[in-house]
Amino acid sequence: MIEQLKPRLDVHNSEMPVLCQACEARHRGICGVLTPSQLVTLSKHTTKQVVSPEQQIAFEGETTKRFANILHGVVKLSKLTADGRQQIVGLQFAPDFMGRPFSKENDYAVEAATEVRLCSFPRSTLEQLTTESPELEHRLHQQTLKELGEAREWMLTLGRKSASERVASFLHFIAMHINPEVSHTHGSQQFEIPLKRSDIADFLGLTIETVSRQFTRMRQAGVIKISNNRTIEIPDMAKLAALTETNIQD
Amino acid sequence: MIEQLKPRLDVHNSEMPVLCQACEARHRGICGVLTPSQLVTLSKHTTKQVVSPEQQIAFEGETTKRFANILHGVVKLSKLTADGRQQIVGLQFAPDFMGRPFSKENDYAVEAATEVRLCSFPRSTLEQLTTESPELEHRLHQQTLKELGEAREWMLTLGRKSASERVASFLHFIAMHINPEVSHTHGSQQFEIPLKRSDIADFLGLTIETVSRQFTRMRQAGVIKISNNRTIEIPDMAKLAALTETNIQD
DNA sequence: CGTCCTATTGAAATTCTTCAACACTCGTGG
DNA sequence: CCACGAGTGTTGAAGAATTTCAATAGGACG
Numbered sequence: 001m002i003e004q005l006k007p008r009l010d011v012h013n014s015e016m017p018v019l020c021q022a023c024e025a026r027h028r029g030i031c032g033v034l035t036p037s038q039l040v041t042l043s044k045h046t047t048k049q050v051v052s053p054e055q056q057i058a059f060e061g062e063t064t065k066r067f068a069n070i071l072h073g074v075v076k077l078s079k080l081t082a083d084g085r086q087q088i089v090g091l092q093f094a095p096d097f098m099g100r101p102f103s104k105e106n107d108y109a110v111e112a113a114t115e116v117r118l119c120s121f122p123r124s125t126l127e128q129l130t131t132e133s134p135e136l137e138h139r140l141h142q143q144t145l146k147e148l149g150e151a152r153e154w155m156l157t158l159g160r161k162s163a164s165e166r167v168a169s170f171l172h173f174i175a176m177h178i179n180p181e182v183s184h185t186h187g188s189q190q191f192e193i194p195l196k197r198s199d200i201a202d203f204l205g206l207t208i209e210t211v212s213r214q215f216t217r218m219r220q221a222g223v224i225k226i227s228n229n230r231t232i233e234i235p236d237m238a239k240l241a242a243l244t245e246t247n248i249q250d
Numbered sequence: 251m252i253e254q255l256k257p258r259l260d261v262h263n264s265e266m267p268v269l270c271q272a273c274e275a276r277h278r279g280i281c282g283v284l285t286p287s288q289l290v291t292l293s294k295h296t297t298k299q300v301v302s303p304e305q306q307i308a309f310e311g312e313t314t315k316r317f318a319n320i321l322h323g324v325v326k327l328s329k330l331t332a333d334g335r336q337q338i339v340g341l342q343f344a345p346d347f348m349g350r351p352f353s354k355e356n357d358y359a360v361e362a363a364t365e366v367r368l369c370s371f372p373r374s375t376l377e378q379l380t381t382e383s384p385e386l387e388h389r390l391h392q393q394t395l396k397e398l399g400e401a402r403e404w405m406l407t408l409g410r411k412s413a414s415e416r417v418a419s420f421l422h423f424i425a426m427h428i429n430p431e432v433s434h435t436h437g438s439q440q441f442e443i444p445l446k447r448s449d450i451a452d453f454l455g456l457t458i459e460t461v462s463r464q465f466t467r468m469r470q471a472g473v474i475k476i477s478n479n480r481t482i483e484i485p486d487m488a489k490l491a492a493l494t495e496t497n498i499q500d
Numbered sequence: 501c502g503t504c505c506t507a508t509t510g511a512a513a514t515t516c517t518t519c520a521a522c523a524c525t526c527g528t529g530g
Numbered sequence: 531c532c533a534c535g536a537g538t539g540t541t542g543a544a545g546a547a548t549t550t551c552a553a554t555a556g557g558a559c560g
Contacts (some may be wrong), residue, residue, distance in 0.1 A: 077402070079402065079403070079405075079406045081406065081410060081411070081495045082495045082496075083495065083496075085411075086410070087405055087406040087409040089402035089405045089406065090402065100395065101395075102391075102392065102395065103395070107402065108402065134387065137384065137387060137388060137391060138387060140391065141352075141390065141391040141394060142352065144391060144394045144398055145350065145351075145352065145353070145394055147398055148397055148398045148401060149357050151398060151401040151402055151405060152339035152340065152357065152358065152401055153329070154405060155329075155337055155339045155401060155404060155405060155408055156329045156331065156337040156339065158405055158409045158455065159337040159408045159452075159454070159455025160331060160335040160336070160337045161335075162547080163547075163548070196505095196506070197506070197507060197508095198506085198507095202409075204409070205408065205409025205410060206548080207549060207550080208507075208508095209507095209509085209548090209549075209550085210547095210548060210549075211507095212508055212509080213508085213509080213548095215507095215508090216508075216509085228557095229506075229507065229557095245333065246332075246333075412515080412516095413515080413516070446537095446538070446539090447538070447540095448539095456516080456517090457516075457517060458538090458539075458540095459516090459517075459518085459540080459541085460515095460516060460517075462539060462540055462541080463516095463540085463541080465539095465540090466540075466541085479524095479538075479539065
């Protein structure tokens with residue numbers, strides 16, 4: 001959905017910060033629209049960090065001090081009710097930009113689902129870069145639009161789909177994001193689910209028990225094969241895609 | 251959430267298109283960031299139109315030819331499953347910008363909930379204006395971020411809230427958008443619900459029967475008063491706000 | 501080997517939906 | 531002027547889906 005933007009100048013690597021040379025965000029992420037000199041500015045303020053699974057990256061309501069690019073791994077965005085019910089409202093993958101620009105506070109809790117590698121920088125750096133580069137804001141806007149589209153797609157899932165359709169939709173969603181280059185309408189696919197059952201339940205608006213039962217049914221129906229609780233093989237993506245809007249038959 | 255932007259120049263009305271002088275979008279909408287000369291350009295391509303309730307404004311998957319500002323009324327954005335289940339994924343109010351920029355196709359069906367007045371213009375006009383005015387893109391980005399926040403808030407409602415909490419959340423949401431200037435944490439409020447029961451059900455991921463039953467219970471509990479099925483009075487907004495995350499007691 | 505964490509499975513309980521009947525309003529036409 | 535039908539909303543009872551509660555299993559780790 002995000003259009004493929006070429007770097008503005010096809011510069012020799014030596015003009016570019018060493019840190020950025022092998023970086024995925026450099027090409028497909030927001031850094032792709034920055035000039036070499038802007039990259040140099042940015043890289044002076046960046047910090048790379050590794051976050052282990054389940055570790056909290058930011059809290060709901062907290063002041064946003066830093067933004068980041070996701071270099072590797074999967075990040076959960078979630079909201080809580082006062083009595084502790086949780087809903088995951090978005091998943092982010094490399095090379096997504098993380099954090100809400102122009103907003104003082106975090107609208108949701110941010111947590112690592114898998115091991116995550118980040119390249120973070122302070123709010124002020126982003127603000128400086130956006131004022132001098134309309135292309136950067138355009139890029140951020142594009143990602144916001146993509147996330148809005150995904151959120152609304154998921155609203156349909158949460159509001160109108162049965163448990164089995166939700167689980168199928170989830171696997172379809174993960175397949176698309178883990179293997180974006182592969183067709184998700186037919187053929188086979190294999191991947192690691194980056195979430196544990198309780199996260200899946202919180203993403204789908206279900207309980208872990210219901211999720212587990214649906215996995216069992218899909219396994220029995222031959223739609224998926226599971227090993228180690230996390231490794232999924234989908235022999236026929238078309239069959240899975242059909243199940244995202246149809247109830248599974250016994 | 252959208253910051254209050256002053257018009258860039260405090261010009262005399264005569265420099266501004268007559269059409270725009272009394273327009274709400276002129277101040278609070280995207281036109282608020284345009285210069286008088288840009289407004290003149292825009293106004294040469296705008297068409298005002300009135301759409302009656304239930305009338306379709308755009309179809310899901312259709313090519314987007316025109317964008318619009320909502321001058322009056324409420325617009326529903328909805329998605330459908332293959333077998334016809336419907337989910338409303340967003341409501342828009344004056345002076346919102348309508349349509350997804352930079353996208354070829356509509357991601358959802360657009361329909362008038364109430365009578366709606368629009369000021370529409372072709373895709374090319376918007377594209378021209380955004381390239382010459384980074385402030386316009388910033389404004390659009392702000393609205394996209396606001397909608398993303400609302401979509402994710404609603405994901406919590408759809409995924410984790412009971413029927414009674416959903417209906418309370420709905421009334422709270424409408425109150426905030428119909429009377430934005432009034433406190434929504436305490437005091438009383440009165441307004442017309444801009445949706446009929448089937449729309450409310452499609453927004454809440456429930457059936458019309460369940461919605462109706464919850465209205466009855468809230469009426470019996472004294473949280474709301476209803477006249478003519480559409481006029482709602484909320485004596486105590488704090489009580490309603492509490493019910494958005496707590497089940498109603500018998 | 502025991503404990504913690506994660507996941508699965510079964511049975512009972514609950515919530516929401518489905519199906520069906522009825523009420524109200526409004527406009528039209530006999 | 532009243533009857534009729536369409537559209538909208540309410541209510542009840544039965545049914546279905548998901549949740550809750552409870553028990554069990556397997557893997558990782560000290």
